[in-house]
Amino acid sequence: xxxxxxxxxxxxxxxxxxxxxxxxxxxxxxxxxxxxxxxxxxxxxxxxxxxxxxxxxxxxxxxxxxxxxxxxxxxxxxxxxxxxxxxxxxxxxxxxxxxxxxxxxxxxxxxxxxxxxxxxxxxxxxxxxxxxxxxxxxxxxxxxxxxxxxxxxxxxxxxxxxxxxxxxxxxxxxxxxxxxxxxxxxxxxxxxxxxxxxxxxxxxxxxxxxxxxxxxxxxxxxxxxxxxxxxxxxxxxxxxxxxxxxxxxxxxxxxxxxxxxxxxxxxxxxxxxxxxxxxxxxxxxxxxxxxxxxxxxxxxxxxxxxxxx
Ligand SMILES: [Mn+2]
Numbered sequence: 642x643x644x645x646x647x648x649x650x651x652x653x654x655x656x657x658x659x660x661x662x663x664x665x666x667x668x669x670x671x672x673x674x675x676x677x678x679x680x681x682x683x684x685x686x687x688x689x690x691x692x693x694x695x696x697x698x699x700x701x702x703x704x705x706x707x708x709x710x711x712x713x714x715x716x717x718x719x720x721x722x723x724x725x726x727x728x729x730x731x732x733x734x735x736x737x738x739x740x741x742x743x744x745x746x747x748x749x750x751x752x753x754x755x756x757x758x759x760x761x762x763x764x765x766x767x768x769x770x771x772x773x774x775x776x777x778x779x780x781x782x783x784x785x786x787x788x789x790x791x792x793x794x795x796x797x798x799x800x801x802x803x804x805x806x807x808x809x810x811x812x813x814x815x816x817x818x819x820x821x822x823x824x825x826x827x828x829x830x831x832x833x834x835x836x837x838x839x840x841x842x843x844x845x846x847x848x849x850x851x852x853x854x855x856x857x858x859x860x861x862x863x864x865x866x867x868x869x870x871x872x873x874x875x876x877x878x879x880x881x882x883x884x885x886x887x888x889x890x891x892x893x894x895x896x897x898x899x900x901x902x903x904x905x906x907x908x909x910x911x912x913x914x915x916x917x918x919x920x921x922x923x924x925x926x927x928x929x930x931x932x933x934x935x936x937x938x939x940x941x942x943x944x945x946x947x948x949x950x
Contacts, residue, residue, distance in 0.1 A: 645710070650707075650709045651675070651710045653712045654679050654722060655667055655680060655713065657722070658682065658683075658685040659685065659715075660688050660783075661778035661779050661816050662782055663755070664775070665779035666714040666779060668695045669756075669760075669776060672772060674712075679725065680700075681722055686820075690815060702724050706728075710731055712732070712735065714736070715737070718742030735755060735759065737752045752797075753794045754779045754794070756777075756778075756779030757797045773805025774805075777798065777809070780794065823852070824853045827852055827853040827857055828860050830851075831853075832848070832864065835864075838935065841943070841950060842950035843867045845869075845939070846864070846868070847869065848861065848871050849931075854882035866886075867886050871883075872927040877924050878925075879926065879930055880920065881922070881931060883921075884896075885916065889949065896916060896917065897916055900913050901914075903937060910922070921934065
């Protein structure tokens with residue numbers, strides 16, 4: 642595999658809030674090529690326990706960028722490395738996301754995870770148990786626990802499992818860290834205080850908490866909402882986090898757009914995000930902004946002629 646040049650002083654990098662696909666690929670590549678690893682910030686809730694299990698040694702900014710070669714994995718655009726900036730003329734990019742914002746060539750075989758691509762690049766016959774855990778964890782996460790993936794995904798997964806005797810349940814238990822006590826209390830309180838309305842078959846749930854807004858919004862989706870809002874008030878500032886089911890996004894709900902428009906119409910408010918996940922925050926009363934968001938969501942469902950019936 643001559644995409645990555647062996648023997649050079651190399652830095653392996655991946656995206657902010659690194660997930661198990663990022664962490665697993667970095668571990669595997671470092672094992673095979675040697676070099677250092679850096680991340681823009683700490684890994685996410687599943688990436689962190691995987692990094693601990695693997696004993697992954699990584700740097701966080703600031704550090705010296707004096708490498709001969711940079712290898713970026715699982716990162717769809719340079720902004721995801723912020724505040725790290727890589728010199729493109731010395732950088733190899735390996736990614737699997739369908740749309741990426743790099744201004745240079747990207748090695749992308751359109752697979753479900755980077756872990757699959759990297760395994761298939763080498764097809765090593767001396768895969769260690771830890772390398773197996775690293776790659777299986779990446780596949781598990783990027784297939785949402787095997788609920789998505791192509792035929793190739795499962796063929797690759799099967800070869801890794803055969804070569805290393807790693808089991809799915811074993812990897813699950815490594816990456817599923819328990820939520821903290823305070824997060825669990827917030828989720829329970831959020832459930833207790835939640836209310837919901839219906840619009841053209843879409844269930845819109847909203848609630849108020851003291852923190853963990855996005856976790857609580859996510860929980861409301863799992864409880865049955867199509868669209869959820871979770872808001873908090875801290876002194877004179879509020880924050881509202883929204884989540885939308887994929888199915889509702891496909892039907893045309895775009896919370897990032899709605900939050901962005903709402904922010905533009907009110908002073909001292911910022912907001913935006915993706916169709917399925919958005920945040921609105923600033924000076925003001927959380928109840929007032931919750932009312933605005935729920936009302937605008939209902940209006941936008943009607944205006945766009947969307948239906949979930
Ligand atoms: Mn990935």
